Amino acid sequence: MRRFIVIASAxxxxxxxxxxxxxxxxxxxxxLIPTLTGQPEYCLTCHADLSEISPSHxxxxxxxxxxxxxxxxxxxxxxxHSTMRGGRNPSDLSVVEASCGGSNCxxxxxxxxxxxxxxxxxxxxxxxxxxxxxxRFTFGAQPDQTARxxxxxxxxxxxxxxxxxxxxxxxxxxxxQFIRKFxxxxxxxxxxxVPREGVHYMHQTGCAACHSPLPPGESWDSGxxxxxxxxxxxxxxxxxxxxGNYDLRQMEFIERTxxxxxxxxxxxxxxxxxxxxxxxxxxxxxxxxxxxxxDGDLHGSKKGIQYVQCRTCHGTPTELPLTKTLTDPNDIxxxxxxxxxxxxxxxxxxxxxxxxxxxxxxxxxxxxxxxxMVSMSTRQYFTFHPVMGSAxxxxxxxxxSAYCHTCHAIER
Amino acid sequence: MRxxxxxxxxxxxxxxxxxxxxxTLGAGGTAVFLMxxxxxxxxxxxxxxxxxxxxxxxxxxxxxxLVPFGGLIRNLHFWSAQLLIIVSAVHLMRIVFTGAYxxxxxxxxxxxxxxxxxxxxxxxxxxxxxxxxGIQWALVVGTNLVKTIPIFGxxxxxxxxxxxxxxxxxxxxxxxxxxxxxxxxxxxxxVWHAFRVRRDxxxxxxxxxxxxxxxxxxxxxxxxxxxxxxxxxxxxxxILSVFSPAPIAAPITEITTLVPDxxxxxxxxxxxxxxxxxxPFIWGVLVPLMxxxxxxxxxxxxxxxxxxxxxxxxxxxSRIAQIVLAMIASLIILLTILGGLPVx
Amino acid sequence: xxxxxxxxxxxxARDVMLTLSGALAFGGLLRFxxxxxxxxxxxxxxxxxxxxxxLNSRTLLPDPPxxxxxxxxxxxxxxLVCTHLGCAVEQNADGFACPCHGSRFDAxxxxxxxxxxxxxxxLRLEMTAEGNLKLFTD
Numbered sequence: 045m046r047r048f049i050v051i052a053s054a055x056x057x058x059x060x061x062x063x064x065x066x067x068x069x070x071x072x073x074x075x076l077i078p079t080l081t082g083q084p085e086y087c088l089t090c091h092a093d094l095s096e097i098s099p100s101h102x103x104x105x106x107x108x109x110x111x112x113x114x115x116x117x118x119x120x121x122x123x124x125h126s127t128m129r130g131g132r133n134p135s136d137l138s139v140v141e142a143s144c145g146g147s148n149c150x151x152x153x154x155x156x157x158x159x160x161x162x163x164x165x166x167x168x169x170x171x172x173x174x175x176x177x178x179x180r181f182t183f184g185a186q187p188d189q190t191a192r193x194x195x196x197x198x199x200x201x202x203x204x205x206x207x208x209x210x211x212x213x214x215x216x217x218x219x220x221q222f223i224r225k226f227x228x229x230x231x232x233x234x235x236x237x238v239p240r241e242g243v244h245y246m247h248q249t250g251c252a253a254c255h256s257p258l259p260p261g262e263s264w265d266s267g268x269x270x271x272x273x274x275x276x277x278x279x280x281x282x283x284x285x286x287x288g289n290y291d292l293r294q295m296e297f298i299e300r301t302x303x304x305x306x307x308x309x310x311x312x313x314x315x316x317x318x319x320x321x322x323x324x325x326x327x328x329x330x331x332x333x334x335x336x337x338x339d340g341d342l343h344g345s346k347k348g349i350q351y352v353q354c355r356t357c358h359g360t361p362t363e364l365p366l367t368k369t370l371t372d373p374n375d376i377x378x379x380x381x382x383x384x385x386x387x388x389x390x391x392x393x394x395x396x397x398x399x400x401x402x403x404x405x406x407x408x409x410x411x412x413x414x415x416x417m418v419s420m421s422t423r424q425y426f427t428f429h430p431v432m433g434s435a436x437x438x439x440x441x442x443x444x445s446a447y448c449h450t451c452h453a454i455e456r
Numbered sequence: 457m458r459x460x461x462x463x464x465x466x467x468x469x470x471x472x473x474x475x476x477x478x479x480t481l482g483a484g485g486t487a488v489f490l491m492x493x494x495x496x497x498x499x500x501x502x503x504x505x506x507x508x509x510x511x512x513x514x515x516x517x518x519x520x521x522l523v524p525f526g527g528l529i530r531n532l533h534f535w536s537a538q539l540l541i542i543v544s545a546v547h548l549m550r551i552v553f554t555g556a557y558x559x560x561x562x563x564x565x566x567x568x569x570x571x572x573x574x575x576x577x578x579x580x581x582x583x584x585x586x587x588x589x590g591i592q593w594a595l596v597v598g599t600n601l602v603k604t605i606p607i608f609g610x611x612x613x614x615x616x617x618x619x620x621x622x623x624x625x626x627x628x629x630x631x632x633x634x635x636x637x638x639x640x641x642x643x644x645x646x647v648w649h650a651f652r653v654r655r656d657x658x659x660x661x662x663x664x665x666x667x668x669x670x671x672x673x674x675x676x677x678x679x680x681x682x683x684x685x686x687x688x689x690x691x692x693x694x695i696l697s698v699f700s701p702a703p704i705a706a707p708i709t710e711i712t713t714l715v716p717d718x719x720x721x722x723x724x725x726x727x728x729x730x731x732x733x734x735x736p737f738i739w740g741v742l743v744p745l746m747x748x749x750x751x752x753x754x755x756x757x758x759x760x761x762x763x764x765x766x767x768x769x770x771x772x773x774s775r776i777a778q779i780v781l782a783m784i785a786s787l788i789i790l791l792t793i794l795g796g797l798p799v800x
Numbered sequence: 801x802x803x804x805x806x807x808x809x810x811x812x813a814r815d816v817m818l819t820l821s822g823a824l825a826f827g828g829l830l831r832f833x834x835x836x837x838x839x840x841x842x843x844x845x846x847x848x849x850x851x852x853x854x855l856n857s858r859t860l861l862p863d864p865p866x867x868x869x870x871x872x873x874x875x876x877x878x879x880l881v882c883t884h885l886g887c888a889v890e891q892n893a894d895g896f897a898c899p900c901h902g903s904r905f906d907a908x909x910x911x912x913x914x915x916x917x918x919x920x921x922x923l924r925l926e927m928t929a930e931g932n933l934k935l936f937t938d
Contacts, residue, residue: 049683053813053818059698062698064824073521077839117522123517518837524831525829529832
């Protein structure tokens with residue numbers, strides 16, 4: 045018996061030493077107390093190598109949990125990630141209000157320019173109302189092209205378009221088989237589509253669909269795809285646009301199988317005409333914030349929201365483009381230039397503005413009456429003339445695609 | 457050596473045949489040791505646990521991940537609690553299978569049964585203190601079962617919950633039960649139970665005239681065996697705690713949303729299975745109470761073991777009681793296994 | 801080896817191992833108890849724009865309790881936590897007095913009357929690039 049006790053004492057001592065050793069092998073908790081929440085979080089214990097997501101969302105101010113959710117005190121991956129919002133993408137529209145919203149953040153008032161979420165929820169890229177309406181009209185499910193359905197239920201009480209609400213589109217209630225085929229094959233193209241399986245697709249919904257492009261030098265598998273930016277490259281738009289061809293007779297979508305590299309030769313459809321701007325500038329140089337994120341109203345087609353044309357920057361033979369001299373230091377143009385510093389804007393500068401008053405903050409009216417622009421993502425520098433006083437033979441009112449393109453589109 | 461306090465807690469000598477590991481399995485003594493471990497680890501956990509709905513889950517995460525050795529202490533507390541149920545069940549079965557409930561030990565059998573019930577209640581209340589999504593089944597369903605009791609079910613529910621639905625008052629009450637109310641009564645019962653062992657003549661054995669083996673061991677040897685058992689149990693608890701952490705889940709945010717694979721704690725899986733068969737009062741309250749009633753009545757209604765056959769396993773005279781207990785135990789184990797299988 | 805010496809060795813070995821186990825467990829317990837779940841208290845406070853505190857002003861700040869002074873020489877601050885046992889001192893005609901045990905300090909924070917023996921602690925200040933003041937209590 046005494047011998048057994050000696051052995052048991054040794055076993056106990058070894059067990060205690062084992063417990064101590066296993067304890068010392070655990071990672072040292074790394075604490076972060078973000079100034080916005082004041083609540084300690086320990087995500088950095090494992091995720092310290094993640095890059096800062098953007099200069100306007102520093103981790104020392106926001107922390108991680110404010111946007112992502114999750115269990116801030118847990119050091120076990122399963123528990124820590126169990127209450128994360130939206131998985132790898134907290135900006136997915138199903139959880140965006142909790143992650144990105146708030147009156148001080150991105151679901152505030154229109155006057156403060158903080159109403160991004162409200163605008164995106166009603167935008168046509170989200171509701172897909174145009175495509176749904178057109179298909180239903182074409183196949184006789186509705187008598188006119190008034191939008192009635194969107195991807196999800198959405199209402200717009202202060203509508204300026206006359207559309208006060210859209211009901212959730214239910215393909216099971218459609219009698220026409222082509223409408224149902226459309227639903228099966230084509231409804232992956234909206235910001236709140238359910239993403240496909242695979243780490244590459246998780247960022248293609250919500251705000252991240254545009255604002256989280258792949259950081260340079262990273263791959264989607266590397267895990268370090270932590271980026272929020274307003275300098276959105278054209279390749280990000282092309283993760284959804286220019287994905288393939290649709291066959292309207294079969295109501296099928298034929299996805300492209302190549303890996304395009306050259307923008308004009310590979311990315312873009314061979315069936316269309318393009319002018320230099322269209323394959324040189326960044327998409328967001330022309331497709332403004334209202335065009336991309338909506339104006340807060342429900343629209344039934346792209347026509348209602350896409351309004352920027354060649355003349356917005358170039359003017360017509362009889363009119364110069366609209367300009368604005370920046371005097372108010374709180375002008376949103378300065379804020380946008382600060383977020384994406386491709387130009388050095390000062391009070392007193394004159395920039396171009398769109399017909400709806402949106403500041404084209406990356407442009408400048410030069411002293412000699414010509415204009416300059418710096419591309420928002422590629423940072424290419426351009427100078428250009430107004431149409432007025434040039435050899436252009438067009439009449440100012442003819443602004444549809446055929447007109448400028450007749451002379452200025454390239455042959456491929 | 458001069459006998460010390462612990463030696464004097466034991467009789468000067470005890471019969472060698474009944475002191476053997478293979479007779480008692482050391483189950484009762486191990487149960488006492490596990491209770492001591494629970495007392496110590498539970499007390500030091502109290503330095504960090506906060507019993508409010510907002511803080512409970514977070515304080516447990518603090519203990520588990522942030523406090524030095526907090527995870528180890530919590531796992532020790534968890535494993536000693538689960539092993540206590542198992543060891544107590546083994547002890548109960550040993551008592552019945554060796555006929556050790558014959559008077560004068562019959563009252564002590566009832567005390568032990570009460571202790572077993574208290575161990576389960578302590579385990580359940582401690583489980584609820586986690587206040588995370590893993591315990592929600594037990595909290596919502598388990599307390600709703602009380603409401604099914606006719607006549608005073610609703611009043612009993614209100615007293616247990618401290619209101620009309622589980623919330624802050626529930627957590628406060630369960631904490632009070634766990635660290636004091638139940639603990640105090642269990643401690644008194646445990647001391648009484650141990651006292652009665654000595655008063656009733658120690659480990660059950662045949663009367664002196666019928667004993668064949670007169671060999672005895674000293675109190676020193678007995679204490680040595682107990683120390684050995686404690687050291688080994690301690691080492692086993694530490695190994696278990698190091699390699700198998702106690703369950704944890706995200707804190708409860710809304711009391712009513714249940715996760716899809718809601719499960720009862722393992723010692724109630726057999727009740728969860730039975731609840732699938734029909735009326736909740738019958739299968740969730742009445743049948744378990746009937747099981748307890750049968751266990752209580754074992755020394756009264758079945759043929760009693762004869763004195764001469766005590767001190768060994770499976771005496772013929774009390775065979776029926778052994779078979780009944782074996783059947784009940786097998787059924788409960790079977791239902792537990794069925795309940796524990798992953799949902800297909 | 802004799803039976804006795806083997807027994808003594810085993811006894812010593814057993815006692816050493818058990819003592820070591822106990823000591824390790826006790827050490828672990830001490831480390832367990834030495835943890836602050838609320839983590840370190842805040843030591844950095846943003847008290848607003850410097851222009852809110854004009855020249856020659858003396859401002860009583862509520863959180864943390866402190867006196868902020870703006871003179872020709874710049875900004876300075878001292879804590880209003882009594883150096884005796886930690887109560888918040890109150891302003892009076894001569895300076896400050898502590899309601900708990902009667903310590904008194906002059907308008908500059910120097911101790912004039914016990915039981916406190918040390919003057920009110922001066923606190924570090926920093927100006928940010930945007931012209932805000934930060935107060936440090938560490």
